[in-house]
Amino acid sequence: MNEKRYNLYSQQLKERFNGRVHKISVDAGFSAGFSCPNRGGTRQLAGCLFCDPNGSGSIGIDREFPVAGQVELGKEVMVRKYKAKQFMAYFQPFSNTNGPVEKLRALYDEALGVDGVVGLAVGTRPDCLPEEVLDLLAEYHRRTYFWLELGLQTVHDSTLGFLRRGHDYRQFLVAYQGAKARGIRVCVHVILGLPGEDREQMLATADEMARLRVDGIKIHLLHVLKGTPLGDLYQRGELSLFERDEYVSLVADFLERLHPDTGIHRLTGDGPRDLLLAPLWSLKKWEVLNAIDAEMAARDTRQGARCSCV
Numbered sequence: 001m002n003e004k005r006y007n008l009y010s011q012q013l014k015e016r017f018n019g020r021v022h023k024i025s026v027d028a029g030f031s032a033g034f035s036c037p038n039r040g041g042t043r044q045l046a047g048c049l050f051c052d053p054n055g056s057g058s059i060g061i062d063r064e065f066p067v068a069g070q071v072e073l074g075k076e077v078m079v080r081k082y083k084a085k086q087f088m089a090y091f092q093p094f095s096n097t098n099g100p101v102e103k104l105r106a107l108y109d110e111a112l113g114v115d116g117v118v119g120l121a122v123g124t125r126p127d128c129l130p131e132e133v134l135d136l137l138a139e140y141h142r143r144t145y146f147w148l149e150l151g152l153q154t155v156h157d158s159t160l161g162f163l164r165r166g167h168d169y170r171q172f173l174v175a176y177q178g179a180k181a182r183g184i185r186v187c188v189h190v191i192l193g194l195p196g197e198d199r200e201q202m203l204a205t206a207d208e209m210a211r212l213r214v215d216g217i218k219i220h221l222l223h224v225l226k227g228t229p230l231g232d233l234y235q236r237g238e239l240s241l242f243e244r245d246e247y248v249s250l251v252a253d254f255l256e257r258l259h260p261d262t263g264i265h266r267l268t269g270d271g272p273r274d275l276l277l278a279p280l281w282s283l284k285k286w287e288v289l290n291a292i293d294a295e296m297a298a299r300d301t302r303q304g305a306r307c308s309c310v
Helices: 009-017 032-034 067-082 101-112 131-141 157-162 169-181 197-210 227-237 242-255 285-299
Strands: 020-025 087-091 117-124 145-153 185-192 216-221 262-268 277-278
Touching: 009 262, 067 087, 067 101, 087 101, 101 117, 101 131, 101 285, 117 131, 131 145, 131 169, 145 169, 169 185, 185 197, 185 242, 197 242, 216 242, 227 277, 242 285
Parallel strands: 020 087, 087 117, 117 145, 145 185, 185 216, 216 262
Antiparallel strands: none
16 A cells, blocks of 8 residues: 555556566667767767766666666566566666667567566657657557656756757657657656756746646656766856755655646656765665655645645
């Protein structure tokens, strides 16, 4: 039974599959041959200001193996640690829809063909979802338990421009609405603490996600990695970051603004220990999550308590 004061996605999975489902991240090679449009693609940009040169979520992925091999290796770890039996393959680093449809289909099918894989999640950008790719993803929505993980970060175009995202909020809406028209579940990624945004601007992102009634959301803490333009700003003293208690309070505010039906996939984030410059408190993830739970309890509040669209 979910005792949290928010709609925990992992609990939704347990109820659907009658047990825990473990996500296994895979790198399908989109950094070579395909490439994010912001990384040596058509725009000839160096990538978003915050992005790990190896791609987001690249910790623990052995790129030397094909997709099926990566899933099998992930399964071995999960079985050994948790006696896991059910898995989701998560195409995480880089833009995993930025390629020819037949190539994408072959990669997704390879992951789904591994024994014990009960679902698929595909991470990408709003500007890498042409109609033919959305049609392909709709096929997987009909075939299996499928999530599209869509990076947005913020609804404010001025911030998106500063971050060198290469798209605006209108482009996100086009992609999002195209996915929803096909019935696809969408988990939107946002970042709290982006340079230049005040508290009300961040909460405006929550209000807009509530208006859209997004299926799921991942709330990320802005963290700074070595080897990124954002890291350079931080090391020059040009970037301020949240203290833990500030972040905890903001996340509680954000949850209160979201629609109560939106699944909460993530409430914080960190970077690879060897690359993380700041904030170092983010490495103690369970302490952060427990502090968020405590803040929600102290307020006697719940997700959606201040949602304007219920």
